[in-house]
Amino acid sequence: MATMHDVARLAQVSVSTVSYVLTGARPISQATRAKVLTAMAELDYQPNAMARGLASRRSRILGLLLPMDERGLGATETAFVTGAAAAASAVGYHLVLSPVGGGGDLDGLRRLASQRMFDGVVLMEVQLADERVTALQQAGVPLVLIGRTGDTDGLSYVDIDFAQTVREAVAHLVGLGHRQIVYVNHSAETLASGYGPALRTRDAFVTAMTGHGLEPVMIPAQDSAAGGRAALAAAFARTPDLTAVLAMNETAVFGILGELTARGLAVPDDVSVVSMVTSPQVAELATPALTTMTSPGSAMGRIAIEALVRHLDGAGDERHQQLLPCALEIRGSTAAPRSRHTDGG
Amino acid sequence: MATMHDVARLAQVSVSTVSYVLTGARPISQATRAKVLTAMAELDYQPNAMARGLASRRSRILGLLLPMDERGLGATETAFVTGAAAAASAVGYHLVLSPVGGGGDLDGLRRLASQRMFDGVVLMEVQLADERVTALQQAGVPLVLIGRTGDTDGLSYVDIDFAQTVREAVAHLVGLGHRQIVYVNHSAETLASGYGPALRTRDAFVTAMTGHGLEPVMIPAQDSAAGGRAALAAAFARTPDLTAVLAMNETAVFGILGELTARGLAVPDDVSVVSMVTSPQVAELATPALTTMTSPGSAMGRIAIEALVRHLDGAGDERHQQLLPCALEIRGSTAAPRSRHTDGG
DNA sequence: CCGCTTCGTCGAACCGCTTCGACGACTACC
DNA sequence: GGTAGTCGTCGAAGCGGTTCGACGAAGCGG
Incomplete structure (x- = not known):
């Protein structure tokens, strides 16, 4: 595994210059950039995710917290999960599937949050009164809910209308x-x-x-x-x-x-x-x-992740609150009633 | 967020001692251990996952690579995924759901593998001839397949019998x-x-x-x-x-x-x-x-993760190759044939 | 009583990256 | 032509852990 130092040496620049080429945090001349890029290609360099995460204090990992007490996910939840995974992947984030013990495991949740492994989390299956929400808020983790609590003040959520x-x-x-x-x-x-x-x-x-x-x-x-x-x-x-x-x-x-x-x-x-x-x-x-x-399972997953990432990348701390209706799709199970009783009642 | 240094200072020991208490890599006296533990509790200390990952070169993150071309996962695949997530969580690992472009995206796969974010990966939907397998092997990532290639030499897999x-x-x-x-x-x-x-x-x-x-x-x-x-x-x-x-x-x-x-x-x-x-x-x-x-969807997920973790934790490089049969469950859709044609040909 | 291990602890060197301050070289403006 | 900015780059200090070598204090056999 080539490191940044290897790239820097080969390109005859300093490590910080290599870093700036990668992150774009500071301007770099065309000539230098080209040298660095060539060196990276030659060494087949890939930045180390852990090192990057430690130094930048951004893991680029999101958590998807789902309750594991149930007997498996339904089709809607599954669509939600895969939609979220695809969306995260599309914006350069990783999505960790984190089954958390239903409700009682607040301490586990806090511990999870304190490990600083997740830049933010999506919490599924939110109850009307959900102490997990406050636990997560106190831990200071950016949060998007699927479903919503009774009081949604200051919270971001995506839910079905x-x-x-x-x-x-x-x-x-x-x-x-x-x-x-x-x-x-x-x-x-x-x-x-x-x-x-x-x-x-x-x-x-x-x-x-x-x-x-x-x-x-x-x-x-x-x-x-x-x-x-x-x-x-x-x-x-x-x-x-x-x-x-x-x-x-x-x-x-x-x-x-x-x-x-x-x-x-x-x-x-x-x-x-x-x-x-x-x-x-x-x-x-x-x-x-x-x-x-x-x-709208898959769409909800996508929207939740996008809202979370926007919150992380953008400085703004606006809340994202959105309700999505389910779309009526008429298939074969509905029709006008057969007039058994024409007008009775 | 308290760091190890904070704990060390409060417990009046060195950072390395705190680390040894945590990892058990070296013996620590009862008295010292108690001091450290007390300090950790007092500061509500949680080790930083990124720092640990960088220093130890073990992220404790596993990747679950699933093809995203399909229109959603079936019930069996979903059970597999949740089973894997639960198993990973049970042994202290995180599971990243990583949708990878079906087949063509070999470079993306290699890049993923080179980021050293995953200690190991589970690859789903393996084809009989699957170049992703060799790509991953070359990248040096510990690997367990779900399904199996034609030639399973030196590979670990879990598949249905x-x-x-x-x-x-x-x-x-x-x-x-x-x-x-x-x-x-x-x-x-x-x-x-x-x-x-x-x-x-x-x-x-x-x-x-x-x-x-x-x-x-x-x-x-x-x-x-x-x-x-x-x-x-x-x-x-x-x-x-x-x-x-x-x-x-x-x-x-x-x-x-x-x-x-x-x-x-x-x-x-x-x-x-x-x-x-x-x-x-x-x-x-x-x-x-x-x-x-x-x-055996959920069981397969569990077994795959357990095999992978065993391979990571244990030094041994034994291969895990296992076939699981599906269990016959008789419900209402089978019965003796009604003797329409008693013996005809 | 001496030399050798073993035990428990410390200090320091990393792991591989980001980021800040500094600095020389230009450009620009009055 | 002097002063003030930008631009492009470098060096070094972290980020928060792990791990290795070293070292004093015990324990032990001869």
Whole structure:
């Protein structure tokens, strides 16, 4: 491995000159620059990342903190992670995937932050009240959240615009003529734990339905196919003439579809289904393919990283707060309701 | 941020003594150790990762090189990545997710390797003939492959035992009484490009079927639901009385299921389906849930990292070569064939 | 009681880069 | 033509650790 000294010697200049050629921190004449560049090429020189990081106090490494308690990432999260990795790589940063124990491991987090390995971090799966955020802030690490806390004062975040997403989804169904729409949310425990997406979509659903003069019927469901089945059964018990299901639960939605088929109901002729915050790949797995509110997973990853890097490179300490809506993608699982009951109620 | 000097001053010892307390490279008396530890606690000292990396020439960072050309990772790859991240974190290493341009970007790879940022790397999606492997070897980076090249001499790798996996899958179907089994593989282009899993399962399928005295019928399919549909149509054209499908293509298998339903055929009563190298989460999305050869994604990630770290920490330069079979998990998509043709040919 | 190890600690030399102050050589302006 | 800036370059001092050689104090066999 050639070092800067080797390059300097070969080019007959000082080390600092080599450094300035590399960083552009000071002007260098064309002639000198050429000499140095030639020497670098000849020696196949690559700057040592650790040395650079130590001297400049910038590691050019970003941390992606993800909770590891869950049983694996969903398609949306995966898209987010790869989008973030690609974006980081594109701007010359490295991205460390750092699984952190869910919640309890605050000390571990602080230790991580104090090692000065990360120039900044992206924190995933933020809860409404999240002590990790304050821990990280106190450690002085530049921070971008995915999701957001209740109080976002002085914080940078990127999140899904759940209100807008739900509004559009409901508008789509109502526009098709649906009146009996049931919302299948995450489980009651998840709601109770303060999981932002579940709470925000719940509120948004109530608002949207009420706005259309309709009754907001909501059913919780476990994150599993069985949970979806059970939820659909519960939905029919409560609203026998439902014609549409809005689901917030990638896993449960397939159970819903299965249960629908088992009951001899066709999608979309008897019941329309919209799956929210869902990736196209998953949507295509169903037959018919699911109409979804497509999650901007990869874009969110990119935007989060770009915001973080902008904050690091630029001197400004502006906060980046952005909400991204999910895009309605109409596939085969939604249609006008078959006029079973023309006007009853 | 307190430094080692601060700790040394407070504990009234030299910096090197503090270092020895930390690394254990030399014996330190109980009394001194206690003084140092107390000082560290008082100052809330955390060693600087960059400085340590520079001085020790060990960054404690591992690279996970994944091709970024594809449209996102599947569930199996995701499990692999998270498994690797968890394993790295457990042994005190960091894991950098490094998307590298597929194939052509050899120079970028070399540059990456020369930066000495990674103590070692895990290379995913290895092709049968993969120049990235030699590039990395020449750069002198400790390396573990996921998948394997044609010639694995002197290389460490972890891969799926495709031969064993296919043998078990076929045995399962044959054991149920199936005789007309069609194998749906990846696309012809993928085969032609030298994609190991596709080639190895192809060969294994021929061997397994021939071993049972059966004819190995194989159909390629694009990696999409539509591809699965087309493949199934082709399969029926070629083998009208097929009773079982063995699929090597997580995406296509859902198209196959859809097409089966469209043709009025029930799973598993009319046609049994086994999906290979598939995660349980995906299996549960289908109705009925798919019988799979479950991919050991997370375990592979863990094993790869552990092998790499063992190689780094231990002095030994033994190679780690390991094949992991997929486990047969019987769910609802396989059953004995309905005796449509009792014995016909 | 002497010479030899072993133990515990220190000081100093790096690791390979960035960055600051200094300085000679020009250019520019009055 | 003297003074004041720029420009281009150099030397040296870090950045915060690790690690090696050295050395005094014990411990030990003869």
